[in-house]
Amino acid sequence: MKSKNDTAYCGIYCPDCIHYKNKYSVYAKSLKDHLEAIAFDKYAKNKSPFGAQFKNFEEFESVLTALAETKCNHTCRTGNGCSGVPCKIMECCISKNYEGCWDCSEVDECDKFYFLEPRCGEMPKNNIKKIKKDGIDKGMEKRDNFYVWQK
C-alpha cells in the first residue's frame, strides 16, 4: 500500500526520486570536506604540466557541492515541496484545496508540468489518471517508472 504522504500533488511518488534519502550526498560531502582540508583547489589552480588533468577543478567543485546539497529527507507533502521548495503545481492544488491534481478536471491541458517533462515525460499526468481511476493506493501501485530512461 502506498501512503498518501509519499504521493506528491503532481502525481509523482517521492521515494522513486533519485534525490530522496540518497547516498551520494553523504559521499559528496565527505569528498568535498576532504578536498578542502588538503587545499586541493590550490594544487589544481597551479599551472604545471604535472596534474594538468585537474584544470577544470572549479567546475567539478560546483557539481560536487550540488551533489552534497541535494539530499531530500522528506517527501513533497511532509517537507513542503521538492527539497523544501513548493512548485506552481503544489501551490495551485493548495489554493484550490485539492488533495492533488487528481481532483482537477483540467489535467490534460494544464501547462504547469513542463519542468518535470524532460526527465519524467508523461509519468506525473499518467499517475494522476491512474489515481483518478483507482484511488491513491491502487493507482500508485500501477505507477509509471519515474524517469524516461527507465522505460
Ligand code: SF4
Ligand atoms: S514540489 Fe511540485 S514537482 Fe515537486 S513533488 Fe511537489 S508537487 Fe511535485
Ligand code: SF4
Ligand atoms: S490546474 Fe489542475 S492539473 Fe494544473 S496544477 Fe492546478 S490542480 Fe493541477
